[in-house]
Amino acid sequence: MKETFGIIGAGNIGQTVARHLVKAGHPVILANRSGGDSLKEIVHSLGAGATAGTISQAAGAEIVLLSLPWSEVSSLTDVADWKGRVVIDATNHFITYAPEFKVQDLGGKASSEVVASLLPGARIVKAFNTIFYRILAEDPMVAGGNRVLFVSGDDMPAKKEVMSIIASLGFAPIDLGNLSEGSKLQQAKGALATLNLVKF
Numbered sequence: 310m311k312e313t314f315g316i317i318g319a320g321n322i323g324q325t326v327a328r329h330l331v332k333a334g335h336p337v338i339l340a341n342r343s344g345g346d347s348l349k350e351i352v353h354s355l356g357a358g359a360t361a362g363t364i365s366q367a368a369g370a371e372i373v374l375l376s377l378p379w380s381e382v383s384s385l386t387d388v389a390d391w392k393g394r395v396v397i398d399a400t401n402h403f404i405t406y407a408p409e410f411k412v413q414d415l416g417g418k419a420s421s422e423v424v425a426s427l428l429p430g431a432r433i434v435k436a437f438n439t440i441f442y443r444i445l446a447e448d449p450m451v452a453g454g455n456r457v458l459f460v461s462g463d464d465m466p467a468k469k470e471v472m473s474i475i476a477s478l479g480f481a482p483i484d485l486g487n488l489s490e491g492s493k494l495q496q497a498k499g500a501l502a503t504l505n506l507v508k509f
């Protein structure tokens with residue numbers, strides 16, 4: 310049985326990743342701020358395997374994807390017991406969007422380290438945050454190669470599990486190491502942010 314994903318944030322990135330996961334046979338539970346009724350059409354368009362849930366139901370899934378605005382991550386601290394849960398952090402620490410795209414001053418910390426401090430005990434893996442969602446939505450197999458997705462994390466088994474799932478979706482996972490150094494390269498304004506690379 311494939312791992313069930315809880316997707317918190319059902320907008321551009323959440324739906325895009327959900328589509329890849331459902332195609333690969335993973336059940337997904339989507340949750341947003343507005344509640345299940347607002348997700349009916351989205352869930353229908355994703356097809357069998359996708360359901361709408363509450364935020365705490367999504368947070369209780371085997372693997373959780375954070376695909377909500379940065380400013381909202383702190384609202385998740387008490388929605389679940391995060392201890393031991395694999396959490397993929399796809400957020401970027403923007404505090405304004407176009408045209409300025411300002412990021413929060415985190416005092417030198419990686420944004421995923423801040424997420425880790427907000428979700429005590431979660432096994433945080435940074436992934437799915439570098440590519441514009443419309444490109445991420447495309448076929449990951451490009452001209453005989455595989456679109457690259459960067460992955461960072463301090464918990465090696467969690468990172469390996471996420472890399473293996475990413476590979477099964479058709480992407481080429483690249484291990485960037487830990488959160489304090491690796492995830493800084495892929496987070497907003499990092500050297501690898503927005504790059505669309507294909508591995509041959």
Ligand SMILES: NC(=O)c1ccc[n+]([C@@H]2O[C@H](COP(=O)([O-])OP(=O)(O)OC[C@H]3O[C@@H](n4cnc5c(N)ncnc54)[C@H](OP(=O)(O)O)[C@@H]3O)[C@@H](O)[C@H]2O)c1
Pocket residue numbers: 317318319320321322323340341342343344347364375376377378379381384399400401402403437438439440441442443
């Ligand atoms: N767009 C991209 O290409 C892209 C690429 C990489 C990373 N990211 C990052 O991914 C995250 C989401 O971006 P997006 O473009 O997908 O945003 P989006 O389309 O605006 O979707 C945001 C989603 O988060 C939900 N949400 C808001 N507050 C929430 C809360 N407190 N609890 C649960 N769900 C909540 C929204 O629900 P409601 O609609 O009910 O408010 C909506 O479903 C951001 O951190 C962004 O920086 C985006």
